[in-house]
Amino acid sequence: MTSWTDRLFAAIWRGLILFAALGVLAPFLLYATGAMDAMRLGFYIQQLVSGAAIGCVYAMVALGIVLIYKATETINFAQGDLLMVGAFLSFTTIGIFGLPYALGALLAVAAAFLFGILCERAVIRPLVGEPAFSIVMVTIGLGFFLRALVGLTPGWGTDTFTIPTPFTDHTVQLGPAIISQNHAAIILLTMALCGALYLFFAKTKIGVAMQAVSENQLAAHYMGIPVKNLFTLIWGLSAAVAGVAGLLLAPIAFVHSQMGFIVFKALPAAVLGGFASLPGAIVGGLIVGIAEALAGFYLPQGFKDVAAYALLLIVLIVKPEGIFGESGMKKV
Amino acid sequence: MSLLEIEKLEMRFGGLIALKELDCSVEEGEIFTIIGPNGAGKSTLFNIISRFYDPFGGAIFYRGENLLRRPSHAIPRLGIARTFQNIELFEGATVLENMLLGRHIRRQTGFLSELLFLPSARREEEAHRHKAEEIMDFLKLEAYRDQRIANLPYGVRKIVELGRALASEPKLLLLDEPSSGLNAEETRDMAFWIHDIRDLLGATILLVEHDMTLVRAVSDRVLALNQGRALALGSPAEVSADKAVARAYLGEDA
Numbered sequence: 001m002t003s004w005t006d007r008l009f010a011a012i013w014r015g016l017i018l019f020a021a022l023g024v025l026a027p028f029l030l031y032a033t034g035a036m037d038a039m040r041l042g043f044y045i046q047q048l049v050s051g052a053a054i055g056c057v058y059a060m061v062a063l064g065i066v067l068i069y070k071a072t073e074t075i076n077f078a079q080g081d082l083l084m085v086g087a088f089l090s091f092t093t094i095g096i097f098g099l100p101y102a103l104g105a106l107l108a109v110a111a112a113f114l115f116g117i118l119c120e121r122a123v124i125r126p127l128v129g130e131p132a133f134s135i136v137m138v139t140i141g142l143g144f145f146l147r148a149l150v151g152l153t154p155g156w157g158t159d160t161f162t163i164p165t166p167f168t169d170h171t172v173q174l175g176p177a178i179i180s181q182n183h184a185a186i187i188l189l190t191m192a193l194c195g196a197l198y199l200f201f202a203k204t205k206i207g208v209a210m211q212a213v214s215e216n217q218l219a220a221h222y223m224g225i226p227v228k229n230l231f232t233l234i235w236g237l238s239a240a241v242a243g244v245a246g247l248l249l250a251p252i253a254f255v256h257s258q259m260g261f262i263v264f265k266a267l268p269a270a271v272l273g274g275f276a277s278l279p280g281a282i283v284g285g286l287i288v289g290i291a292e293a294l295a296g297f298y299l300p301q302g303f304k305d306v307a308a309y310a311l312l313l314i315v316l317i318v319k320p321e322g323i324f325g326e327s328g329m330k331k332v
Numbered sequence: 333m334s335l336l337e338i339e340k341l342e343m344r345f346g347g348l349i350a351l352k353e354l355d356c357s358v359e360e361g362e363i364f365t366i367i368g369p370n371g372a373g374k375s376t377l378f379n380i381i382s383r384f385y386d387p388f389g390g391a392i393f394y395r396g397e398n399l400l401r402r403p404s405h406a407i408p409r410l411g412i413a414r415t416f417q418n419i420e421l422f423e424g425a426t427v428l429e430n431m432l433l434g435r436h437i438r439r440q441t442g443f444l445s446e447l448l449f450l451p452s453a454r455r456e457e458e459a460h461r462h463k464a465e466e467i468m469d470f471l472k473l474e475a476y477r478d479q480r481i482a483n484l485p486y487g488v489r490k491i492v493e494l495g496r497a498l499a500s501e502p503k504l505l506l507l508d509e510p511s512s513g514l515n516a517e518e519t520r521d522m523a524f525w526i527h528d529i530r531d532l533l534g535a536t537i538l539l540v541e542h543d544m545t546l547v548r549a550v551s552d553r554v555l556a557l558n559q560g561r562a563l564a565l566g567s568p569a570e571v572s573a574d575k576a577v578a579r580a581y582l583g584e585d586a
Contacts, residue, residue, distance in 0.1 A: 203446050208432075212436070216422050218420050222414055223434060224405055225436060
């Protein structure tokens with residue numbers, strides 16, 4: 001049954017999508033009609049690409065949050081700090097040990113995977129069966145603990161670091177725009193990671209089992225799926241994705257113990273996407289990143305920081321279930 | 333040796349006695365039905381066999397092996413499958429996908445060959461799909477193959493759940509009130525299928541059921557429970573004629 005308010009909000013939602021799409025495409029149209037010169041279009045494309053790059057990092061953190069949420073119905077507030085640990089692991093293998101970038105990255109992501117498993121076993125597993133609220137509180141505590149732990153670790157500490165990458169200080173020409181190779185690398189690697197995750201969930205026995213667990217735990221048990229062990233693996237997977245995000249964020253931000261607060265951009269991204277949708281998390285992350293970059297460039301100072309939340313407010317009012325969310329109440 | 337032997341099984345929830353020194357055994361190839369009024373301990377017994385509950389005392393032997401030593405997710409691998417009174421399907425998935433998930437324990441291919449979809453993984457996937465189609469064919473579910481469970485009527489979901497249990501090729505099938513929520517015609521179909529599952533697929537069937545028409549139609553032996561104790565065991569006719577059973581259902585004056 002649809003009431004007139006539902007139809008009204010649906011119409012406003014379609015209008016907003018159209019408006020946003022037009023807004024993003026407008027400079028290209030202006031350029032085509034000759035109202036905008038190539039240099040200005042170049043600036044615009046650069047903002048778009050750098051926004052998409054940071055958006056990819058938000059998307060990966062959001063992806064980790066959604067992965068854990070879908071399977072265990074717990075929100076992991078320490079997801080940003082897992083990214084931070086991942087970035088420090090990359091800093092260790094590449095920056096301190098001086099390993100080649102690809103090898104160091106691979107080792108760091110593998111270490112992040114193991115670290116996620118360790119976190120689940122040590123902190124979350126003992127709480128299985130407790131109210132979701134308690135587990136959420138514990139993830140907040142885990143975040144504090146990780147920040148302090150990194151600050152106390154010799155060689156890491158509270159200083160800021162950078163990771164040398166083969167992309168740093170190189171650019172590519174894209175039409176009238178000059179794109180940093182760092183940004184291009186982030187976008188391409190995120191696309192590759194999404195493809196790999198898609199194959200993993202669609203094709204492999206473990207991936208399908210993870211989907212089954214998030215759909216119906218009880219039934220998954222009786223299909224012979226070891227549900228608890230899968231929770232551990234999902235934490236590992238989430239931490240590995242966060243590790244990749246940390247690795248990619250490092251060259252455009254800095255590696256430091258507070259970089260986990262990026263989670264406050266990833267959470268709106270996840271909500272924007274519908275919170276229980278993996279594609280939604282990616283789209284949400286991209287939207288937040290691009291909106292931030294454009295707001296930072298074209299709007300007065302301060303708008304950049306509120307862009308994510310302003311967007312979130314609008315979406316929550318017009319379409320509370322998020323972009324890819326399923327409408328209707330959660331079954332209890 | 334019986335397929336399933338239950339010895340002095342005891343279960344309590346707080347002060348409530350759900351099962352009291354229950355002994356019974358299910359023979360291979362048998363259709364064994366448990367009846368009893370609400371709270372008799374029928375579903376509790378199912379939940380213990382599928383290792384959802386840990387009993388207070390007693391033992392369950394499946395093919396001579398102590399079932400209570402196994403974790404719940406290892407039970408399907410032993411060849412035991414079950415359905416639920418209130419249906420536990422993967423609602424966002426299609427009928428075919430639910431069947432394929434039923435075959436989870438039968439998937440053999442390695443992680444990498446699956447990820448790269450190598451010929452070996454493809455062959456196995458084809459075999460699983462073939463088996464799933466066979467079961468959908470058997471239960472006349474082909475028309476719903478690609479529909480999501482959330483869009484299906486209750487009666488169809490019930491059959492899908494039965495199909496998903498069959499997909500794992502069980503030796504012992506536990507059916508928790510297969511007729512609940514079904515109309516008279518669907519219940520008749522269910523009776524035929526239960527017979528066919530035993531005769532054609534060779535599974536032993538243990539069911540909990542309220543509908544006495546279905547019980548009489550399919551059961552080889554019936555066990556009547558009341559307040560966690562066995563009241564009567566025998567053929568459907570013997571058990572329905574039993575005075576203690578009538579009293580448990582209808583009250584002391586009957």
